[in-house]
Amino acid sequence: MAPPSHTLQLPLFLTCCFFLTLTLTLGEKQSxxxxxxxxxxxxxxxDVEHWYSSTLSSLIRYNPLKSTDQDEEFLHVYKTVFHGFSAKLTAxxxxxxxxxxxVLSVLPDRLRQLHTTRSPHFMGLDSASTMSNLVTESDSGSNVVIGVLDTGIWPERPSFHDQGMGPIPSFWKGECTVGENFTKANCNKKIIxxxxxTxxxxxxxxxxxxxxxxxSARDTEGHGxxxxxTAAGRAVGDASFLGFAKGVAVGIAPKARIAAxxxxxxRGCMDSDILAGFDKAVEDGVNIISISIGGSAVPYNLDPIAIGSFGAMExxxxxxxxxxxxxxxxxxxxxxxxxxxxxxASTIDRKFPADLVLGNGKRITGSSIYRGDDPLHDINNFQHLPLIYGGNASVGLRNGARHSSSFSSATCMPDSLDKERVRGKIVVCDxxxxxxxxxxxIVKDAGGVGVVVANIFPMGEGLVADAHLIPGLGVTESAGNLIRDYINSNANPTATMTFSETQVGVKPAPVVASFSSRGPSAESIFVLKPDVIAPGVNILAAWPDGVAPTELSSDQRRTQFNIxxxxxxxxxxxxGLAALLKGAHPYWSPAMIRSALMTTAYTQDQQGNPLLDETSYNISTTMDMGAGHVDPEKAVDPGLVYDxxxxxxxxxxxxxxxxxxxIxxxxxxxxxxxxxxxxxxxxLNYPAISVAIYTTQLQEPAIVQVTRTVTHVGETPSTYTVSVTNPKGVNVTVTPSSMNFREKGEKQSYVVRIKAEKKAVTSLNSVIEVGKTFKPAIRVLAAPQNPLFLRSICTKSNASNENPTLFGSGLIIAASTIALYYISSSSHHISYADSGQESTFLFGDSYRKKVFFKYEKRLRLQSPPEKVFEYFASYRTPGGEVYMTPGDLMRAIVPVFPPSQTTGIRGGNLKGESASTELHCAPSQFFMLFDTDNDGLISFPEYIFFVTLLSIPEPSFSQAFQMFDIDNDGGVDKEEFKRMMELMRTANRQGARHRNGMRFGLKVTGSVDEGGLLEYFFGKDGKGRLEQEKFVQFLRDLHNEISRLEFAHYDYKSQGSISAKDFALSMVASADISHIDKFLDRVEDLDDEKQLRDVRITFKEFMNLAELRKELPSFSQSILSYAKNGLLSKQELKRAANQVC
Incomplete structure (x- = not known):
């Protein structure tokens, strides 16, 4: 017998209060x-623990409904890098x-995600290299402990053997904690x-x-x-991943000790646990902390990683x-x-080429680490096979029209591909x-025999190699465009694949990885971030038993190493490099180690050309690579450091x-x-200088003076001089221009004076070159190719200047380069809608989903209609005209989050590209009423007609009918209706801002007045009359249809009901944009609410909510009248609801 359906029959009152009750419930118990x-x-x-315990107990007594089990509430006590504790509390x-x-602060505990060999040789650290001074001086880091905050460790891997290692450093106070499948015997002289x-x-x-x-500390994920x-693995011979990257696998500091x-x-990493890790690591005596975890950038006082790091630095x-x-x-x-x-991250000089050979003979080289052990899927034995684009193989495709591709099938989402179209073919997936x-x-499950994963904007030309389960390879954005053009221009497109072995000595190398996050820092542009780049693409390192290299449940492959x-x-x-430097210079501070890395970093590749950006293969900038690529051998003897x-x-x-x-x-x-x-x-005595000059019209030169102090760490007396080549409009002087150091440890200061004329602001690509008589050699850093928009710092303005311009200059002085960059803005409120972004984005973690959901919501609210139309429209004709599909139209109208069951893909290692705000449902024929020419597409004029209908309140239309119904018969003719719609558009933000698409280069044909439902309302001859009652009913049906499709989006498995979490998501999607982050954090906590896990919301209840939304403004006012100090009791919530419901 089928299990009972758990549904919640909500009366209108309870529907009214349901979501708000959830938000209160969420606050009842969180860390x-x-x-x-x-x-x-x-x-x-x-002692302080007694104090903490008593304080927590008093709170529990304060709320008699709380559990009195103190152990259940008390989580961590922090003693070293942080003073305080973590606990489970109500709001x-x-x-x-x-x-x-x-009590200094009370911070909600947040969930973070992981940021997820040839490289030591590439960096000049292998024993065969003649450039091994750092390895020798540091004894490979043998007396240094690296604390790795991550997913744990698999101690049995040969990378962690301790043969030949000396005794554990005497300063070490840590321990090997026993846990599931982990004993004290799993530690040794390597893993100490x-x-x-938890x-x-x-x-x-x-x-x-x-x-x-x-x-336990045992790793079941692989990341740790x-x-x-990678940081400190011992040398392991004949290492490879499925035969790829064969050779000796060794970490950067092979003798350094590891503490996991x-x-x-x-499902992620909690801030409270991360902070506890910092606390114990420092207490144990680590010298280096390596943390490959991140989240959204927030002020330092709200960031436990920043707080824990400060205590560690001290x-x-x-x-x-x-x-x-x-x-x-x-x-x-x-x-x-x-x-x-x-x-x-940067690339190294190794890649894994694989070719897609098109039926026309065109060979396109991509990247893959597919190893075809299954003869059924060994595509090298095949002839050319049919080739199809996923967007042309949609389950919901009508009449085989290629232009009707959806995001779901184009990106090969689950259950999106038509098996009849895909069977026996190679599928191209965006x-x-x-x-x-x-x-x-997914392609394999649909019957396909091969897959090509094509980059889309903004990933550009960057590639990483993947261990596909079927013959597969990745190609760049430009290659993807070529492949799609070939498919669309041939009746029977075909292709085959060929796979090659590992290729080394690749040029150019290194380049800045396309996925590597860019600066400047959102928290302070006065600190250059990132600091440096290092190898991060296709890295071979140890991997646990029992964990598939792809982390897919269907992947039965197991390997000791993974890429x-x-x-x-x-x-x-x-x-690892910091461990080597610490071993060579035990008394260097953390700032001195970083200074050595930054001031010796290089900005030219192995051929002597400027480092490139993998996204476009243009010259990279300081915002891409920071000070440059780390150079181990030069870092050991930097000459000067900034402490x-x-x-x-x-x-x-x-x-x-x-x-x-x-503070x-x-x-x-x-x-x-x-x-x-x-x-x-x-x-701040940073090894890079970034200044911002706020200007109005720069009637007078803007001048900034910056001071730096350097410490001589060389063994011999040295003289340092500097020369500057200024760009037009900028004058940089350094005083003194020469410094003489006689002994190690001597400190001297210099002043940099930057003078910017008015004309300097007009140049966006200026470069300052600095030559020096001491190492390293002269180099040039290019400025950004485009201006950067920094909303957070464009706040200082003169009352007489409504459009302030921000001018910034970034400067690296001891690294032999001064890089100048400009930041300009013409608006106080710059949104992503103004920055020329494309309409398709990649999603990595929940933070990125929120960013682009808010971007799309802001786009709908603030941008002109032609910009909204161009963003959501998915079809462009060869002549340049842009059209929407019915699905595009729905996305442009209704903000939705991915259903909760589709968002469980965690980030890390660039594997977690989660779903966008694409609809998980197919719009009905109702929307085709707006397709006046029956071509399956919706034009810009038709779109304008549609949004006008949706955005004007029903009473406004009723008044307009009365205005134009001259004979008072309750109806209007076609011309009267067109005039009425014109009036409505002038009163509507979307219509009033319409510029016929010219502002954004849309090629628009047809008149807005001719678009929409005229034939439906007035007949083919246009002589009918439209009655007000019929029109009002049409508007109500339209709104109901949108609500139905919104419900279907969350009920994409057609169960007839949606979960409480999806119900909450639908409410948050309609919330004010300034509250999105807070509400989403609460929705995530629904997983903790056992009583809600089986609750289901029916379609009828959902539609009741849609009716209720009209009353929400009144409800909001009622709540405000009852709330005290931002808090609302259960009884007050009921009274507020009763006023409205």
Whole structure:
């Protein structure tokens, strides 16, 4: 017998209150991180833990409905990098706790995601290289401990053997924590520590899946094993992945010790656990912390990674963190605190070529690590096979029209491909929507025999190699366009694939990886981020048993090594390099190590040409690569370094307008900023200089002075001189122009004076060259090719100037380069809609989904209709005309999130490309009423007609009918109706801003007045009359149809009901954009609410909600009248609802 259906029959009143009740319920029990000022501990308590415990107990007594099981509520106690604890609290308790004496902050616990050999040789660190001074001087890092905060470690891998290693350093105080399938015997002289942290994760998720998560430091994901062996793996001969990249696999610091801190689990990493990992790592005595985890950039006082890193830095620990995989989007870099070394990704001189040979003989080279062991899928034995584009193989395709492709089938989403069209063919899938390796699995399930994954905007020409389950390869954006053109221009397109072995010595190399997150930092443009780049593409490293290389459940392959890409892979390269530098220079501070890396980084490839950006193969910029690519051998002897103390960082925070309380939350120090106005954020003694000059019309030259202090770390006396070549309109002087150092450790300061004339602002591609008589050689950094839009800093304006211009200059002085970049804006409120982005994007993690959902929502609200139309329209004729499909029209009208069951793909290693805001339903024939010429497409005039109907309230149309119904018979003729619609458009934002598409280059044919439903309303001869009652009913049916399709989107499995979580998502999608992030965090917590997991919302209940939405403004006002201090009790909520419902 079928299981009973759990449905919730909600009356109208309960429907009204359901979502708001959920948001209150979510606040009943979630984890928070509490920072405490320990020196305020009352003397009655024996220690701070006693104080914390008593404080928490008082909160539990305050709320008698709470569990009194203190152990259940108490999660972590932080003692080293952070003072405080984490606990499970209600929202009301959290707010109350924030008022207690000694409590500095109460932060909600957030879920983060992982940022996911040839490289030591490429970097000149292998033993066969003559350039091995750093390896020799540091003894391969043998006395240095790297703490890896990640998914744990697989200790049995040969990369972690301890043969020939000396005794464990005497300063080490850590331990090997016993857990499931992990004993003390799993540690050795290589892995000298292992801990795991579950409290925050369990508080969030409720439980663990024992089949995917093990409560110990053992790695069941692969990410932690891969990063740990990249940083410090021992040499392993004859290593490869399925025969690819064969050779000796060795980490950057092969003798460095590893301490594994498992803070990440199957579904992500909680801030409270990450902070606990930092705390224990520093207490244990690590020298380096490697963390390939990230989230959205937030102020430092709200970022536990920034807070934990500051405490670690104070103890002399170097922190290396991944920059993120959100490139090539500007301002996407994360982990940007100035005391963190932020690492972007680059390629190495190795690739894995594979060719797609088209039926016309055209050979297109892509990338793949497919190994065809299955003879049924060994495409090398095949002749040319039929080739089809996924967008032309949609299950919902009508009449075989190629132009009717949908995002779902174009990106080969699950259940989107028509098996009859796909069977026996090679399928071309656009990148995005699902992980790349999943596309091959989906094609295989549909009967396809091969897959081609084609880049789309914005990934450009960047490629990573994937271990496809069927013959498959990835191609660049330009190659993808060629393939689609070939398919569309041939009646019977065919192709075959050929796969090659590993190719080394590839040129150019390195280049900046297209996925590597770009600067500048959203938190402070006065700190260059990323700091450096390092190898992060197609990196071979150790991999656990029992974990498929693709992480797909259908993938039965197992291997000791895997090839992965991401800034997760570049970060441990720098962690290992920092361990070598620490071994060679034990007394260098974390800032000195970073300075050596930055000031010796190179910006030219192996052929002596400027480093390129993989996205377009244009010259890369400081925003792409920071100071440049790390150079280990030069970093060991940098000549000069820039040291930074904790006090220097405090002054930087003061100058950056952080409040005293904020600073205390970050630093544990007094937040008083003495002489605040004497400090400038650009005067932080960073190895790069970034200044911003706020100008109006620059009637007078803008001048900024920057001071830096350098420390001589060379063994012999040295003289340093500088020369500057200025671009037009900018004058840079350095005083003194020459510095003489006589002994090691000597410090001297210099001043950089930057003077910008008015004409300097008009140049966007200026470069300043700096030549020096000391190493390294002269080099040039190109400025960005396009202006960057920085909304967060375009806030200073003169009352007389409504369009301020921001001018910025970035400068790297001791690295032998001064790079000048300009940032200009003509608007106070710049949105992504103004930056020329394309209409298709890649999604990596939940943060990215939110970014682009908000982008699309802002686009709908703020952009002119032609921009909205062009963004959502998916079909463009050869003549340049743009059209929408009915699905495009629906997307342009209704904001939706991916259904909750489709968003479980976690990020990391560039595998988690999650679904966009594409509809998971097919619009009905109702929408074809707007297709007046029956071509299956909707033109811009038809779209304008549609949005006018949707956006005008029913009473306005009723008044218009009365105005134009001259004979008072309740109806209007065609010409009267056209005049009525013209009037409606002038009153509507979309219609009033219509510019016939010319502003954005749309080629528009036809008149708005002729678009839409005229034939439907007035007959083919146009002589009929439209009655008001019929028209009003049509509007109601239209709104109901949109609600039906919205429901069908979340009920994409056609169950007849949707989950409580999807119901909540539909409500959040309609919320004010400023509250989206907060509401989504609450929706995610629904997984913790056991009583709601089986609740289902029927279509009838959903439609009741749609009716109710009309009353929400009144409901909002009612709630505000009852709420006190932003809080609302259950009874107050009921009273507010009763007023409206």
């Amino acid at each position: 928070y991180i509490i920072r405490v000022q320990n020196d305020l501990k009352p003397s009655v308590f024996s 009301q308790e959290a707010q109350q706790l924030a008022t207690f004496d000694g 520590g292992a801990r795991y942290f 409290s925050g994760y369990l508080a969030k998720m409720g439980s663990m899946n024992s089949s995917t998560d093990i409560k 094993t891969h990063t740990a062996s 801190y498992k803070v990440c689990w199957k 103890k002399g620990v170097f922190i290396s963190a991944s920059a993120g995989n959100e490139g090539p989007r500007s301002m996407s870099v994360t982990n940007v605190a100035p005391w963190i070394t932020t690492v972007g 990148r995005g929507g699902t992980p790349r390796v999943s596309k091959g699995e 992965a890409s991401g800034t997760s892979m570049s970060c441990p390269h720098v962690s 930074i103390t904790a006090d220097d960082y405090l002054n930087f925070l003061c100058a950056s307008n952080y409040s005293g309380r904020d 205390k939350q970050i630093t544990k120090r007094s937040g008083k900023c003495r002489g605040k106005h004497d400090h400038k954020p650009w005067n």
